[in-house]
Amino acid sequence: MTDLRSLIAIFTFLFLLVMPIAMLIIGREVFTAMTTGQDLSHRAVDGSISFHLFDNPLLLNDALIVFLLFVVTLSSVAVITLGGSLFRPLYRRDTVDFEWSLPLTKNEWFLGRALALIAGLSIIYIVNSFATSAILYAWGLKDILPTFLLIYLKTYLAAIVFTGFSLVIFSLSGRLFDAIVINVALHITCPFLLLISGSMPENTLLRGIMWFFAPAIDSYRAVVAAKSFFYYAVLIVFWFVLSWFCATKRPAEWGGRKTGTLRWFHGAQPIFSFIGSVIVSNLFAVLDPSPMRTTLLKPLFIIGALLGAFLGQLVSSAVTGKTLQRVTGEDSENTKLHPILQEWLWSLGGVALLYAFTLIG
Amino acid sequence: MVNNQVVERKDSERPNPSTATTTQSSDEQEVVIVADSLSKHFGATKALDKVNCKIGGASIFGLIGSNGAGKSTFLRLAAGVYKPTEGTILYRGQVIYDNPNAKKEIIFVADQPYFYFENLKKMSALYRSLYETWDQELYHELLQIFPIKEDQRLDLLSKGLHRQAALILAIASKPRLLLMDEAFDGLDPVMRQNLKRILARQVADDGMTTLIASQNLRELEDFCDHVGLLHDGGLLFVEELDKLRLGLVKAQVAFRGDITEKQLKSMGLEILRFHARGSLVEILSRNTELELRTILNQLSPLLLDVLPLTLEEVFIYELSRKAYIVSELLA
Numbered sequence: 001m002t003d004l005r006s007l008i009a010i011f012t013f014l015f016l017l018v019m020p021i022a023m024l025i026i027g028r029e030v031f032t033a034m035t036t037g038q039d040l041s042h043r044a045v046d047g048s049i050s051f052h053l054f055d056n057p058l059l060l061n062d063a064l065i066v067f068l069l070f071v072v073t074l075s076s077v078a079v080i081t082l083g084g085s086l087f088r089p090l091y092r093r094d095t096v097d098f099e100w101s102l103p104l105t106k107n108e109w110f111l112g113r114a115l116a117l118i119a120g121l122s123i124i125y126i127v128n129s130f131a132t133s134a135i136l137y138a139w140g141l142k143d144i145l146p147t148f149l150l151i152y153l154k155t156y157l158a159a160i161v162f163t164g165f166s167l168v169i170f171s172l173s174g175r176l177f178d179a180i181v182i183n184v185a186l187h188i189t190c191p192f193l194l195l196i197s198g199s200m201p202e203n204t205l206l207r208g209i210m211w212f213f214a215p216a217i218d219s220y221r222a223v224v225a226a227k228s229f230f231y232y233a234v235l236i237v238f239w240f241v242l243s244w245f246c247a248t249k250r251p252a253e254w255g256g257r258k259t260g261t262l263r264w265f266h267g268a269q270p271i272f273s274f275i276g277s278v279i280v281s282n283l284f285a286v287l288d289p290s291p292m293r294t295t296l297l298k299p300l301f302i303i304g305a306l307l308g309a310f311l312g313q314l315v316s317s318a319v320t321g322k323t324l325q326r327v328t329g330e331d332s333e334n335t336k337l338h339p340i341l342q343e344w345l346w347s348l349g350g351v352a353l354l355y356a357f358t359l360i361g
Numbered sequence: 362m363v364n365n366q367v368v369e370r371k372d373s374e375r376p377n378p379s380t381a382t383t384t385q386s387s388d389e390q391e392v393v394i395v396a397d398s399l400s401k402h403f404g405a406t407k408a409l410d411k412v413n414c415k416i417g418g419a420s421i422f423g424l425i426g427s428n429g430a431g432k433s434t435f436l437r438l439a440a441g442v443y444k445p446t447e448g449t450i451l452y453r454g455q456v457i458y459d460n461p462n463a464k465k466e467i468i469f470v471a472d473q474p475y476f477y478f479e480n481l482k483k484m485s486a487l488y489r490s491l492y493e494t495w496d497q498e499l500y501h502e503l504l505q506i507f508p509i510k511e512d513q514r515l516d517l518l519s520k521g522l523h524r525q526a527a528l529i530l531a532i533a534s535k536p537r538l539l540l541m542d543e544a545f546d547g548l549d550p551v552m553r554q555n556l557k558r559i560l561a562r563q564v565a566d567d568g569m570t571t572l573i574a575s576q577n578l579r580e581l582e583d584f585c586d587h588v589g590l591l592h593d594g595g596l597l598f599v600e601e602l603d604k605l606r607l608g609l610v611k612a613q614v615a616f617r618g619d620i621t622e623k624q625l626k627s628m629g630l631e632i633l634r635f636h637a638r639g640s641l642v643e644i645l646s647r648n649t650e651l652e653l654r655t656i657l658n659q660l661s662p663l664l665l666d667v668l669p670l671t672l673e674e675v676f677i678y679e680l681s682r683k684a685y686i687v688s689e690l691l692a
Contacts, residue, residue, distance in 0.1 A: 094475040101440040103465035103491055252442050253403055 003085050008120045011078040012127050018070040020131040028139045068151060069220065071128070075121070075159040076216040079166050080180060082120050086113045087170040087179075090247075096255045106248040114240065117163060125156045151222070157232035158219030164239025165215045171246035172264060174257035182259065183216075189275055190214035196282040215239075260320030269316045273347040276312025281305035281351055309347040313340060391418040391453070393538055393570045394439060398448035401434050408434040410594040411448065416587070418537075419568040421560065423585035425578055430591040432574035433472065436540045439572065440469035452538060465492060466537040470544065474527030482511045484530055492534040500533035506555055521547035532559060539563075539571045545580050557584050582672035590676065598676070605675050609633070610653050611645045615664035628656050633678050645678055 023031055089095035099109065129152045136145055166183055173179035190210045211218045215235070221227065254262060284304030394416040401409040409431045416422050426432050437443045438450050441457040441464050449456065455463040478484050481504075489495040504511060507525040509518070515526055524547050531539060539560075545553050561584075563569040575581055581588065582602070590598040620642065622635040630653065634645035641664075646653060650667055657665055 092475075094471060094473040097437065097440075097442055097469060097471035097473075098475040098477070100442045101437075101464065101467070101469040101471075103461040105461055106459050108461075251444065252437070 004082070004116065004120065007078075007082055007085055008123055011074070011082070011120075012124045014074055015071060015078075015124050015128040016131055018074055019067050019128055020135050022067065023132065023135050031139070032141070068155060071152075072155055072158070072219050072222070075125075075155065076162060076219065078121060078124060079117075079159060079163050079216075080183060082117055083163065083166050083170055084176055084180065086117050087167070088176055090170065090250065091174070091176050091255050093255055096252045100252050107244075110244055110247045114163075114167060114243070117167075118160065121156070121159055121163065125152070125159070154222040154227065154232070155219065157229070157236070158215070158222035161232060161235040161239060162215040162219055164236055164243055167243030168239060168246055171243055171250050172259070172262075174254050174259040174262055178259035187214045187216050189279075191217050193275070193278060196278065258320065260316070265316075265320065269313070270343050270346055272312035272316035273309040273343050274312065274350045276308035276310070276315065277305045277347040277351045278308065278354060280308030280311060305348055305351045306344070309344045312347070313343065392416070393418045393453060394572070395451045395454075396435075396438075396448070397450075399435075399438065399445055399450050400447040401431075401438060401443055402446045407594045409438070409591075412591075412594075412596045414589060414596055414599050416570065416572065418570050419564055420587055421564055421571045421573065421585045423581035423588040424572060424574040424591060425576065425581065425588060426574075426591035427576060429593075431594045432591055433542050434594075435591065436469060436471075436542050436572065436574050439538070440464075440467055440540050442469070466494075467540065468492075468531040468534050468536040468538075469540040470524075470527045470531045470542065472542040472546065474523055476515045476526070479514055479516065480512050481509060481515065481526055481529065484515070484526075485511070485533070488530050488534050492536070494535040496533055496535050499535065500529065503529045503533055503559070506559070507552070519547075521549065521552070524548060525552065528556060532563060535563070535567060535569070537569060539569055541571065541573045543575055544573050545575065545577070553580075560584075578673050578676065579671070588672070602672070605672075606670060607649065608647055609645065609670055609675055609678060610648055610650050611643070611668045611670050611674070612653055612657070613664065613666045613668060614642050614644060614657055614662045615640050616642065616660060616662050620660065625656070628659065630656055645674075 089099050100106075104112075129149060132152075133145055133149065136142070136148065166179075169183045169186075170176075170179045173182060190213045194207060194210050211221075212235075259265060281301050281304035284300040284307075285298055288298045288300035392415045394414075396412050396414045399409055399412040400407065412431075412435070424432050424435060434443065438445055439452070439457065441460065444458045451457070452463045452467060457463045457467070476484055477487060485495075485500055489497070507529055509522055509526050509529065515523065518526065524544075528541075528544070531541075544556065548556065560569075560571055564571060573581065573585065585602060587599070587601050588605075589596055589600075617640075622632055625635070625644070626632055629648075630644070631647040632644060633647055634643070636643045644653075648656075653667070654665065
């Protein structure tokens with residue numbers, strides 16, 4: 001309890017440091033100079049205009065962009081830190097014994113923790129946005145306040161989406177360390193896959209799925225990309241319902257166990273192979289100078305897919321703390337192919353399918 | 362894996378623990394806990410396998426067994442921490458898992474107590490809000506008995522004091538069912554006696570049922586009224602302690618001539634163990650003391666001493682009938 005209060009206080013201070021205090025440090029003159037000629041109000045209010053960070057001109061001034069990107073980064077760290085503090089009881093035997101023997105339902109337990117986390121984040125955002133608004137108001141920059149607050153609101157909503165996503169990871173992990181590693185790993189892998197599948201148009205399903213599994217990265221888009229409130233509402237409901245389900249169904253005995261040894265992880269093993277295949281095959285394809293019409297037939301692409309699948313299997317085995325092996329259900333004992341080979345074939349099929357999607361795109 | 366069946370007595374008058382309560386009759390005393398084919402598996406490991414038992418109210422039930430026998434798992438199931446893999450465990454007819462109605466009458470003191478807040482003052486406020494039966498007067502009385510101050514930092518306490526703090530909170534909550542895992546671990550002899558005295562009072566005055574898991578048989582023998590022995594996930598044995606002691610008798614006898622086990626059996630003694638050392642014979646039989654004396658006096662022994670039986674000996678003889686080696690069952 002004391003930890004939570006301290007964490008909220010620390011993050012409130014850090015947010016203040018990043019936004020209003022930084023504004024006070026650079027001063028009104030510099031800030032105004034940076035925003036000169038940047039009419040923010042008509043650019044982002046309705047959210048109908050697409051914003052791009054790199055190729056196209058920015059629609060927000062440099063100063064605000066930098067500030068807000070810091071805020072987004074901080075809020076992602078705050079979600080993981082506050083969430084870790086609140087959901088830590090899931091991972092220790094003594095805390096599980098204590099909390100789950102109390103006369104509370106699992107629903108009450110989850111709701112209490114989730115609301116505390118949202119409340120903590122809300123306090124941080126409210127304090128910060130009030131302080132920043134007060135400074136802008138005092139500087140006589142009332143015109144940009146609505147735009148500024150709208151972006152702030154979207155950033156906050158994106159942080160809540162990431163909170164729901166993180167709660168799913170927290171509920172599915174055996175240890176807090178594993179939960180953080182899985183969360184970070186997903187946020188590294190998904191954008192990487194996005195880069196690889198760069199030729200796909202923005203609205204393809206696969207790109208959408210990749211953003212979906214990297215909501216902290218996606219929240220950077222809240223600053224610049226046009227996303228409706230409905231988009232955030234759907235994601236918030238989805239992730240919180242899923243996290244509620246995972247948390248209330250989570251067996252007490254998972255606490256303290258390596259995530260790789262949990263039952264659901266057996267089902268996740270092929271994903272490692274698939275992702276390994278996609279990444280390594282695409283990297284190898286870039287290096288392959290052979291004049292093949294389709295990348296799919298390039299020898300290095302195929303070698304990369306096979307090697308990537310194998311590396312993926314090695315990684316997932318390492319997560320379970322074992323040498324290369326596949327844990328399978330009882331039914332699969334009768335299958336004709338070895339589980340490792342079977343997984344390879346599925347991965348290669350998946351890579352081919354992904355490539356086909358890219359071509360269609 | 363030991364076949365999970367409860368040790369049955371030859372005497373058909375005695376209750377079969379697989380179906381009987383630990384009390385004399387379910388009509389006389391309410392059954393608090395009913396486990397029916399209760400199993401808890403952790404992957405391939407069967408921590409508990411098809412355990413059946415009934416625990417009566419207002420009693421002190423000792424659950425004994427070696428490490429990994431399934432004692433803590435049984436307590437966690439009874440506290441609603443774990444969900445059974447198969448079977449059911451009911452508290453006064455209610456499912457315990459995820460049921461606050463049942464849980465508000467149950468308190469679990471785990472082997473490693475955890476405190477949400479930093480001192481007893483805040484913890485007691487939490488317990489007061491959660492348990493309607495919280496007794497502030499009793500809480501202050503316990504603070505006088507146990508050497509812990511209300512505002513003392515709990516995370517700085519020793520293991521024994523940690524346990525005492527957890528016990529203060531648990532007892533002051535006046536639960537109908539108190540579950541304790543290795544309750545006496547880390548307590549000094551004075552505190553052990555204090556705890557036993559307080560628990561006995563709560564059982565007598567408030568009808569509290571106490572279920573204590575321990576590896577130490579001697580710890581429980583002057584304290585529990587019922588005992589159950591868990592081994593390898595199975596409940597081997599459940600019995601009322603007094604009945605156990607009443608049904609067995611150990612004696613040292615010296616006869617003038619040679620007396621064989623067969624002779625004594627033919628006279629009506631139900632001998633469990635016969636050990637002759639010269640003219641001195643040690644007999645363990647399933648008879649009352651009066652029966653034993655009457656039969657042996659017919660042989661005009663030179664010496665006849667009835668010896669006290671420890672709980673450990675009772676278990677040794679009871680379980681040896683089922684070919685269990687007690688040293689393997691108990692730590």
